[in-house]
Amino acid sequence: MNTADRQKVVESVPQRGFFGHPKGLLTLFFTEFWERFSYYGMRAILVYYMYYEVSRGGLGFAEDTALAIVSIYGSLVYMSGVIGGWLADRIFGASRAVFYGGVLIMTGHIALAFPGHAGLFFLSMALIVLGTGLLKPNVSSIVGEIYDERDVRRDAGFSIFYMGINLGGFLSPLIVGSVGMDNFHAGFAIAAVGMLAGLIVFVATRKRYLGLAGTIVHNSMNGPERRRVLLRILFAAAVIAVLLLVAGSFGLLTLDSFIDLVGILGIVIPAAYFVVMYRSRQTTPVERSRLLAYIPLFVASVLFWAIEEQGATILANYADKRTQLDIAGIHLNPAWFQSLNPLFIIVFSPLFAWLWIRLGDRQPSIPRKFSLGLLLAGLSFLVILLPASFGGPGSLVNPLWLALSYLIVVLGELCLSPVGLSATTKLAPLAFSSQMMSLWFLSNAAAQAVNAQIVRFYSAENETAYFGVIGCVAIVLGVILYMLASRILRSMQGIR
Numbered sequence: 001m002n003t004a005d006r007q008k009v010v011e012s013v014p015q016r017g018f019f020g021h022p023k024g025l026l027t028l029f030f031t032e033f034w035e036r037f038s039y040y041g042m043r044a045i046l047v048y049y050m051y052y053e054v055s056r057g058g059l060g061f062a063e064d065t066a067l068a069i070v071s072i073y074g075s076l077v078y079m080s081g082v083i084g085g086w087l088a089d090r091i092f093g094a095s096r097a098v099f100y101g102g103v104l105i106m107t108g109h110i111a112l113a114f115p116g117h118a119g120l121f122f123l124s125m126a127l128i129v130l131g132t133g134l135l136k137p138n139v140s141s142i143v144g145e146i147y148d149e150r151d152v153r154r155d156a157g158f159s160i161f162y163m164g165i166n167l168g169g170f171l172s173p174l175i176v177g178s179v180g181m182d183n184f185h186a187g188f189a190i191a192a193v194g195m196l197a198g199l200i201v202f203v204a205t206r207k208r209y210l211g212l213a214g215t216i217v218h219n220s221m222n223g224p225e226r227r228r229v230l231l232r233i234l235f236a237a238a239v240i241a242v243l244l245l246v247a248g249s250f251g252l253l254t255l256d257s258f259i260d261l262v263g264i265l266g267i268v269i270p271a272a273y274f275v276v277m278y279r280s281r282q283t284t285p286v287e288r289s290r291l292l293a294y295i296p297l298f299v300a301s302v303l304f305w306a307i308e309e310q311g312a313t314i315l316a317n318y319a320d321k322r323t324q325l326d327i328a329g330i331h332l333n334p335a336w337f338q339s340l341n342p343l344f345i346i347v348f349s350p351l352f353a354w355l356w357i358r359l360g361d362r363q364p365s366i367p368r369k370f371s372l373g374l375l376l377a378g379l380s381f382l383v384i385l386l387p388a389s390f391g392g393p394g395s396l397v398n399p400l401w402l403a404l405s406y407l408i409v410v411l412g413e414l415c416l417s418p419v420g421l422s423a424t425t426k427l428a429p430l431a432f433s434s435q436m437m438s439l440w441f442l443s444n445a446a447a448q449a450v451n452a453q454i455v456r457f458y459s460a461e462n463e464t465a466y467f468g469v470i471g472c473v474a475i476v477l478g479v480i481l482y483m484l485a486s487r488i489l490r491s492m493q494g495i496r
Helices: 003-012 024-051 063-079 081-112 118-145 154-180 184-210 223-249 255-279 285-312 314-321 334-362 366-383 385-391 399-427 430-457 460-483 485-491
Strands: none
Touching (some): 024 063, 024 118, 024 285, 063 081, 063 118, 081 118, 081 184, 118 399, 154 184, 154 334, 154 399, 255 285, 255 430, 285 314, 285 334, 285 366, 285 430, 285 460, 285 485, 314 399, 334 399, 366 385, 366 399
């Protein structure tokens, strides 16, 4: 989409009407609210559903296997954003991608709502992975389209949008978790209803509030090119199917080998994306410089999400096995702890949005915000070491320590995540705007692919080494990024 088209899209969107922001932000806010309600509600009980015994309604997987599968699932969810971004940019646009993705997500949750075996479980995961890949990067990309490129409201708009994400994430573990820990399938059914509500909001309001946003195919293919691409996709699918059959026949297709494969793809796919965009003839010299500046931000994001996403695996297991759940006559549901991260974001997100606007040109640059995010993420893991040192290994810890760890990483998230979304839309080459957003989400995919490898090393016996090493590495890299901030900023060519 060229500059003229981008301006045409901005002019088609009512620019006032949602807390001083474009009206289209309301549509996107509530669409993503309900999508995140369904996603985080399902995820709050997912690991327990896998490792609880069949007699308790679970699948009876081993704990380390369940932790690795949740990480792999999370990695594939964000990895599939590559497909969603490409389809939006080349075939049917971001708006249709959001709708189709919502339908697939809802179908996946409906499949989970029916009692079944492991095969049905993995089918539902595949549907949700594909649906999220279509919806997640493209709804964020549309947020970027409704603002002028240099609109000072842009970062604040992404912070408000991010608050909507976390409002859904806060409510869903409380509702889905309360029902789902007693009946997993009833909890998954509630998640399906949430996605249906998001689809209704999007379809009912997009024409009035979004105008042309999300409707323009940025880098569309002509007829012959579409046929060539379709043939290549069919050929690749056939090759993959044959390889899977051969690997299965010789016993090579195991969970461990699949985890290793996803780990490799988590690094190779974003690297390939950088190369393709950098070498493209449609990428200008200024855009190439900005892509180079984006690389250290991407690496910082990978490490940050590797820590943050363990809230749904290691810390979820920590809440279930190592935390005192009976406090003052109240029994805490371990799934409720998944609401802490979004709760803290809801509380502090308006403050950060106000702070960036208040500081204006005096606010920290994008690289320095990223470095602060890394420092806080590392500190959140070091904090969790304290209760074990006070009470001794194996003792149940006060839930306030777990809450403090979530709080610290949230402060880091608010320095990095909404800023990263906004920076991605600013630094993206015009021909790859949706795919650049997919690349941003690939940092989360890479992080969770790494997590699938390392979560298997966690145990109550070595938790001091586990949390300590990861926390210290994050702090050291955060300091290095802070020192390199000025050099990165120069490569961003006017973007601050």
